[in-house]
Amino acid sequence: MTVNAHLEEYAGLPVAIFDCETEDGAELPSAAGHAWRVLTMFDEAPFDEVFARFLEAVDTEQITALLIGYWGASYDQETGDPVALLTAAADRFPNLRSLFLGDIVMEESEVSWIEHTDITPLFAAFPGLERFDVRGSQDMRLDPVKSGRLKTLRFESGGLPGEIVRAVAASDLPNLEHLDLWLGTENYGGDATVADLAPFLSGERLPTLRHLGLENSELQDEIAAAVAGAPVVARLESLSLAMGVLTDAGAEALLSGQPLTHLRRLDLHHHFLTDAMMERVRAALPGVEVDLDDQNKADGDWRFIEVSE
Incomplete structure (x- = not known):
């Protein structure tokens, strides 16, 4: 796509x-x-x-x-x-x-x-920003920023560099409610690791976060496993692990981890789950809006994220 x-x-x-x-x-x-x-x-x-x-x-x-x-x-x-x-x-x-x-x-x-x-100067030039979206990441640079107004931050990328992820994690955004990171593939610069996501998963630096999207990743199973025990999940209203190469292993980690029944929405669209696992996910979360659209089949060991090039 x-x-x-x-x-x-x-x-x-x-x-x-x-x-x-x-x-x-x-x-x-x-x-x-x-x-x-x-x-x-x-x-x-x-x-x-x-x-x-x-x-x-x-x-x-x-x-x-x-x-x-x-x-x-x-x-x-x-x-x-x-x-x-x-x-x-x-x-x-x-x-x-x-x-x-x-x-x-x-x-x-x-x-x-x-x-x-x-893109760092934009945050100082527009201190009243409540929402910032950016698409693409080639040659992008970002230092940690501070904003007491920003509520929504979204990065759409086929390969989000780890240095960008770490800069966001080190930023001071006390009122951020919505965070989306399209992590992408290493082929297009997406070299962030699960360890780079730890500051988001702990929730300590984002006390008002209500939506977390860690999406479009070749590491979707590993991310799901990390999310399964992440403190931030308890206060989320919606969670997205969509657009990546999520398999039954990642879904099993989610189901075996902390309860997700408090979520309003769980987005897993574009995945590689089997029919049986899809039914298990739905059955485990009867009151949650679960998006399991766009089921894909692996070609041997090869799986693909939704947005790359």
Whole structure:
């Protein structure tokens, strides 16, 4: 599976588009009532030019949700630096609460080809952020950050580097409620280990966490075993170990560990469980919404995560 559709809604708002084809003077929807996606296209106007026109055309002081789409690439004629552009224009977005860096689909760039820089400055430039999503991880850098406002943090990746995972784990995010990490495959830089996840599983640094997603991993069975005894699970409302190579061994570890009946939702979609194990999971969690869609069969010893390249 690849990411093949742009978001039509973000942070509870419909998405409006401002791109390289938006004409000067065009009638635009209300700034406050929409989440705005700003992007260019392959071999078209440079992203910095599109972003500059966006700043002039839209009352950005009213914007609460912003999505940054395709900004170019090293293999394109033009490439932009959205982090630099955003931080330089931070005073133009005093009410920004939700930011998605990289709402980019397969036709624009495969997820593991999306080229990043250091995303750390965004957290200082936008201290009011309550939600931050990022797609792709090539060349991404991140130092530990501090935010008392951030509630949702999501990394979508075909291979999330261990240094990024460790930076998130070392961050000071006392009000974070929702964390998703698409850990990916080592073939695309996903070298995080189960040990790197220990700070999340202990729950000590994330006292308000209610959703934990450790997903899209080649280590899904090992992660499931670690989650089975993790202190953080007792206070979660939802847990996702989806999109990876979960087998009966990982599911057995979950069922043999601490109770999961308090969960509202358990997402295990895209898995390699047998029919018998799927029935055991459902039977063990009668009051839990369990997603076991997308059952796959291994080809010998080969199994695949949902999103890689």
